[in-house]
Amino acid sequence: MANNILIIAEEREGTLRKVSYELVTVANEMAKNLGGAVEAFVIGNNVGACAAALAKTGVAKVYCADAPALAHFAPEVFAATLADAIGKAAPSVVLMPATGWGKELGAKVAAKLDWGVATDCIGFQVDGGTLILKRPVYAGKAMATVKAKTLPVIVSIRPNIFPPAPTESPAAPIEAVAVANVTPRAKVVAKVKKESVDVDLAEAKIVISGGRGAKSAEGFVQIREIAKMLGAAVGASRAAVDAGWIDYSTQVGQTGKTVAPQLYIALGISGAIQHLAGMSSSKVIVAVNKDPDAPIFQAADYGIVADMFEVMPVLKEELKKVLAEK
């Protein structure tokens, strides 16, 4: 039985988000056990280059919906167009990025088609044709093992968990998909530029966060400098956000962002349960805190018991040296 897999790639300002390539890796692995072809779908305005990049990842075909009407996210148009592409590809599994965009689009299409969605998966296995997913729940305080009782199913995959697929295969054919003829009632009309956020927390390789120990908004100036040196995203604990030192959109934890970077540096963060939930699946965790009994040290691979303000200047100097060697 052919169980085709359809990947939904996500583009942002004309380039594919890294998670799109990670989905190819997942799809190839799934296809080994499920059988069937791996195909991909990209949607947006001027996404020809994205489709071409996707076509070189080893997928069998790329469906591409490319039109000015898709310049901004309009859930009704995107979901109807995706439903058309799903109709053509007839997949058993649709893989989406577990980003805000992917989660919304996945849920909407699923309701349209009456399919299930396993959100934010970090692992999977195929057991005699049955797809079993692993997904963090309670922001990572527990793991759920979930069975897809029916196929087709939509599975969204957390960014930064799987390695991206290389783009060195011969180009696969690209098939145009027409935009669904829907007049959207809800739609995005403009992007708003934000000054401070240059690296997205969810996809960052390195996250450096400050907490109560940062003492003020000034404390985050040095944190930002270090983040810049490392190409890292800046995060914060709820205490720092509640104190008004930094924008709430940087909050890491159960009521903020969940992150899983290669390296998470927690400066002056005590490690409340809801913060730990949001970052404890990071690969390497560094904690700097004055209090040797702070719970954050139990999650940390490397801990320094010291005032973050004594650590940051040395950290900058040392990083400067080390990064120059690269």
Add this chain to the structure above:
Amino acid sequence: MNIVVLIKRVPDTETRIQIKDGKVVTDGIAWIISPYDEYGIEEALRINEKHGGGKVTLLCLGPEEAKETIRKGLALGADDAVHINDPALLNGDASVTAKVLAAALKKMQYDLILAGKQAVDEDNAQVAVRVAELLDLPCVNSVIKLDFADDKKSARCLREVDGDRDEAETTMPALITAQQGLNEPRYPSLKGIMGAKKKPITDWKAADLGLDPAALAPKLEILRFDPPPARPPGKKIPGDAATATKELVRLLREEAKVI
């Protein structure tokens, strides 16, 4: 405006989740309204405080114990509530939950539906979006600012998604989901808490919604819960701040190979 707010009872975010025999141990857990839903309640109250008129109704699918959670929402200022209180409807997945809520909403009057962008227990981030689709309503997800046109026939929103912000528009009625930043939820007043006891909560069962629980087949089944994988014990780097920091950078480079 008549506003319905979808709310869910979830464990307090400061609660440690204990697992036994593949199940979440619910004894001793403190329960709260899911924080994103609380932004929804607050926004509903502010809309009617500002524009006057209309009712704020809470809609909750949950066990009998969820009454306590619903009362908390009423104490904040909501006018009344509908509690879908039927054990036969509790064990569905997001697709089933959305169908149940949509069936209830079909019996209700509303100009606007508000909900959290996700519940902080199972983190599915699906139910509200599905409800909108099932009711054929436009939906703006993950909203941090919400303003209405003078005629209330459309709304302008600011969304915060994946670190990006964008402006969105929708016709009304619509379903809007709340993201952190939409507002700062109030605390209940003593008067509110006392008054909540007298506010009406209507219980609905599957039959009241014209639903046959057996026909609502979940697409997904949770086989088990496990604690997250334990992290190997870390090490504290000895020495004063400067010495330890130098050693840290060396370890990150040579041992962990992450910089």
